[in-house]
Each structure stands twice: as C-alpha cells, then as structure tokens.
Amino acid sequence: MLASRGRRLWQEPEDREVAVEFVTIYHLVVEGMLGLTGQHFMIRYNEQAGTLPGFVEGFSNVARDEHRHVAFGAWFLRDMARRDRRYADAIRRTLVEVVPIADGVLRPNWMQNMSDEDVALFGVSGQNNADLRRAGAVAPPEGRHGRRDAALSAGRSRVRCGRPPVRRR
Numbered sequence: 001m002l003a004s005r006g007r008r009l010w011q012e013p014e015d016r017e018v019a020v021e022f023v024t025i026y027h028l029v030v031e032g033m034l035g036l037t038g039q040h041f042m043i044r045y046n047e048q049a050g051t052l053p054g055f056v057e058g059f060s061n062v063a064r065d066e067h068r069h070v071a072f073g074a075w076f077l078r079d080m081a082r083r084d085r086r087y088a089d090a091i092r093r094t095l096v097e098v099v100p101i102a103d104g105v106l107r108p109n110w111m112q113n114m115s116d117e118d119v120a121l122f123g124v125s126g127q128n129n130a131d132l133r134r135a136g137a138v139a140p141p142e143g144r145h146g147r148r149d150a151a152l153s154a155g156r157s158r159v160r161c162g163r164p165p166v167r168r169r
C-alpha cells in the first residue's frame with residue numbers, strides 16, 4: 001500500500017490526494033501507530049529489566065525524534081483536510097483500508113486468544129533476550145527465568161517466551 005502510493009507520487013508529484021494517502025499511511029500508521037508502539041515497549045522493557053542502558057538512552061532519543069515526524073504528518077493532514085473536504089475523505093478512506101492490517105501486526109492471528117498483557121510482553125521477551133545473550137549484550141539469566149521474571153513479576157507470570165504461545169480454548 002505504501003509502495004503503491006509512493007510509486008504514484010513519484011509519477012505524479014502534484015497529486016495532492018495521493019500525497020495525503022501516503023502521509024496517512026507513513027506518518028500516522030507506520031510511524032505513529034506501529035513505530036512509536038514498538039519503541040515504547042522496547043524502551044519500557046529494558047528500563048524495567050535494567051538492561052542495555054546505552055540502548056535505552058539512544059533509542060529514547062530516536063523515539064523523541066519519531067514524535068516530531070508524526071507531528072509533522074498530523075499537521076500536514078490537518079492542513080489539507082481544512083483546505084478541501086476530499087482530502088479529509090482520503091484520510092478516512094486510507095485509515096479504513098490500512099488500520100485493520102496494522103492491527104494484525106500488533107496482534108497477529110495466532111495471538112487472538114491471549115490477554116493484552118501477554119501480547120505486549122511477548123514481543124519484548126524470550127527470543128529477543130536469547131539473541132542478545134548470544135551476542136553478549138545481556139548477562140545470562142539468574143535462576144530458571146532470570147531477569148525476565150524479576151521484570152515481569154507482580155502478577156505477570158503467564159508470559160511464554162521464545163516460541164509462539166499456545167492458544168487458550
């Protein structure tokens with residue numbers, strides 16, 4: 001969807017409606033909905049686990065910059081919607097098309113029977129930390145589940161890590 005709008009914009013750079021569709025997908029959905037969400041959970045997890053302080057500092061700066069990109073997109077879209085009703089319609093039409101797909105990224109089909117908390121924590125635990133340990137970026141866990149358990153304590157004990165979770169019936 002983004003690539004097709006990009007190609008159309010490349011071919012017809014004066015087409016404002018395509019520009020509105022592109023900015024809606026890129027700035028609102030890709031950066032705003034997906035990018036900021038992923039950044040938030042990666043930063044929060046590492047802060048809670050006490051891991052990768054340099055990454056947290058640097059990635060917090062990236063996230064702060066990302067907010068500016070999203071704000072620019074929102075400003076552009078608001079301005080265009082005020083100019084002409086057809087641009088407001090283009091924003092709504094594009095969101096209706098794209099948001100269900102983006103929602104599938106945040107909550108894949110195989111996670112439908114899991115709690116919101118499990119979904120949020122799955123993406124920043126298990127395999128990610130195993131990869132980081134292999135790279136020597138994170139210390140080996142203490143005890144059976146190590147730092148993950150410490151970070152995910154206080155009633156968050158149902159997190160399954162390192163493999164797709166089993167569906168609840």
Ligand SMILES: [Fe+2]
Binds near residue numbers: 031065066069
């Ligand atoms: Fe960005």
